Amino acid sequence: MADISTQPYKGARDFYPSDMRVQNYIFKVWRTVVERYGYEEYTAPMLELTDLYRAKTGEEIVNEQTYSFTDRGGREVTIRPEMTPSVARMVAAKQQELAYPLRWYSIVNNWRYERPQRGRVREFWQLNVDLLGVSGIEADAEIIRMADSIMRAFGAKDDMFIIRINNRKLTSLLMGEYLDLDVQKSHLLSKLLDRKAKMSESAFDAQAQSIVGEDIAKLNDLLNIKSIDELPANVVESGQVEELRQLFDTLKAAEVNVRFDLTLMRGFDYYTGVVFEVFDTNPENPRAIFGGGRYDELTEIFGATDVPAVGFAPGDVGTANFLETHDLLPKLSSSVKVYMAVISEAVVAEAQKLASALRKAGISVAVDIGGKKAGSQVKKADKDGIPFVVFVGEEEIKAGKFTLRELESGNEAKLEPKELIQHLQ
Numbered sequence: 331m332a333d334i335s336t337q338p339y340k341g342a343r344d345f346y347p348s349d350m351r352v353q354n355y356i357f358k359v360w361r362t363v364v365e366r367y368g369y370e371e372y373t374a375p376m377l378e379l380t381d382l383y384r385a386k387t388g389e390e391i392v393n394e395q396t397y398s399f400t401d402r403g404g405r406e407v408t409i410r411p412e413m414t415p416s417v418a419r420m421v422a423a424k425q426q427e428l429a430y431p432l433r434w435y436s437i438v439n440n441w442r443y444e445r446p447q448r449g450r451v452r453e454f455w456q457l458n459v460d461l462l463g464v465s466g467i468e469a470d471a472e473i474i475r476m477a478d479s480i481m482r483a484f485g486a487k488d489d490m491f492i493i494r495i496n497n498r499k500l501t502s503l504l505m506g507e508y509l510d511l512d513v514q515k516s517h518l519l520s521k522l523l524d525r526k527a528k529m530s531e532s533a534f535d536a537q538a539q540s541i542v543g544e545d546i547a548k549l550n551d552l553l554n555i556k557s558i559d560e561l562p563a564n565v566v567e568s569g570q571v572e573e574l575r576q577l578f579d580t581l582k583a584a585e586v587n588v589r590f591d592l593t594l595m596r597g598f599d600y601y602t603g604v605v606f607e608v609f610d611t612n613p614e615n616p617r618a619i620f621g622g623g624r625y626d627e628l629t630e631i632f633g634a635t636d637v638p639a640v641g642f643a644p645g646d647v648g649t650a651n652f653l654e655t656h657d658l659l660p661k662l663s664s665s666v667k668v669y670m671a672v673i674s675e676a677v678v679a680e681a682q683k684l685a686s687a688l689r690k691a692g693i694s695v696a697v698d699i700g701g702k703k704a705g706s707q708v709k710k711a712d713k714d715g716i717p718f719v720v721f722v723g724e725e726e727i728k729a730g731k732f733t734l735r736e737l738e739s740g741n742e743a744k745l746e747p748k749e750l751i752q753h754l755q
Contacts, residue, residue: 341444341452348715351662353455356649357437360457363480367472369433369459374416376438380406382415385631388599390521395442409441413458414600414625414641421462421639422632430463430637449617449651459622460641467573470604470624471580473640477608477622478586480644485658491619494591495577495606498623500570501595504552508562509545519549524595555592577604600625604640615655620644662715667754669711670697671704673723681722684732684747691751695720712737718754 338344384392397409436458444450461469481491505516519541526534542549581588596605605623622642629637653659672681685695698707711719721733731744
């Protein structure tokens with residue numbers, strides 16, 4: 331039998347304790363911010379019927395990026411590539427029972443069959459935040475303010491990121507009335523714009539020419555627009571532009587760093603209005619960290635009344651890359667606070683007794699039961715990121731005092747059990 335590889339499945343990751351510290355830190359910041367905004371946690375199954383994604387996420391993602399299979403009951407199912415369709419299903423299932431607006435969040439893992447690269451893997455974790463039941467720009471503004479709050483909770487400054495905003499309704503208006511494109515060509519152009527940053531300029535121009543024909547110059551004029559006021563005169567007076575203008579005014583008043591970007595589309599078919607992306611401004615990591623937008627028609631596929639909704643979903647990979655790029659990751663210690671170095675086998679029972687007293691006081695303790703020398707035990711604690719070592723030997727037992735060493739500073743103190751507990755607490 332050939333040797334079995336020790337590597338995880340391509341595009342998935344093993345999380346050793348040091349990796350889990352980073353992920354748990356990211357999750358903790360996410361939870362802290364969204365719960366301060368009044369959002370409550372929910373979850374849903376990892377498996378959904380494939381038709382759920384086919385109906386709204388888009389055929390391209392279903393056909394090319396999902397893990398889909400037929401189960402033993404003959405049902406076509408998919409491992410979730412994202413959470414939004416599940417939210418819509420859950421809301422549609424109890425639409426008349428729920429009290430709106432709904433402020434929901436989840437932190438779950440998703441799977442997409444993509445080519446692994448920096449910032450993109452096949453299994454990833456996302457924070458999913460959704461505000462359902464409010465159609466006005468107040469909801470869009472709350473969601474975008476929360477995205478900004480998350481970035482600042484990680485320590486990000488104004489010069490580290492920008493939030494780019496567009497409106498799908500405005501884009502549809504421009505494609506139909508300004509570029510005179512039919513529905514099919516508008517859809518093709520929106521998909522092309524979504525891929526623009528990943529293409530060469532010549533490849534984009536060639537594909538755009540095949541869609542808009544002689545209006546390529548008009549398209550290029552649109553793509554060079556940097557502010558709402560630069561839009562064509564007959565479009566500036568539209569309701570879509572006024573909606574965007576109000577949103578920008580609200581966000582700027584809240585000191586959120588935003589910019590208009592007409593090329594921003596977001597890939598999913600279900601977006602119906604405002605879309606946005608949080609973009610890293612560092613030239614070493616020039617990419618969208620995460621994004622979101624409004625999806626007001628998602629519940630209609632279940633025969634339910636449409637529920638207005640807006641949300642966003644940062645991922646663990648993009649967030650970690652941003653924190654590393656900007657040196658924002660704090661020094662993360664082990665969840666174990668104390669490593670108990672047992673100097674002699676004769677005192678193991680006494681060491682366990684002391685450890686129990688510490689645990690009852692709410693202090694996490696790992697007792698060394700390997701019989702190694704004291705120096706090796708200290709190295710083990712240091713390597714594992716445990717901040718304190720308590721030495722337990724025959725002399726300590728007789729004296730009733732135990733040496734506590736803080737590994738980072740090297741400071742030591744001899745303390746009685748009660749003093750030890752007070753110091754560690």
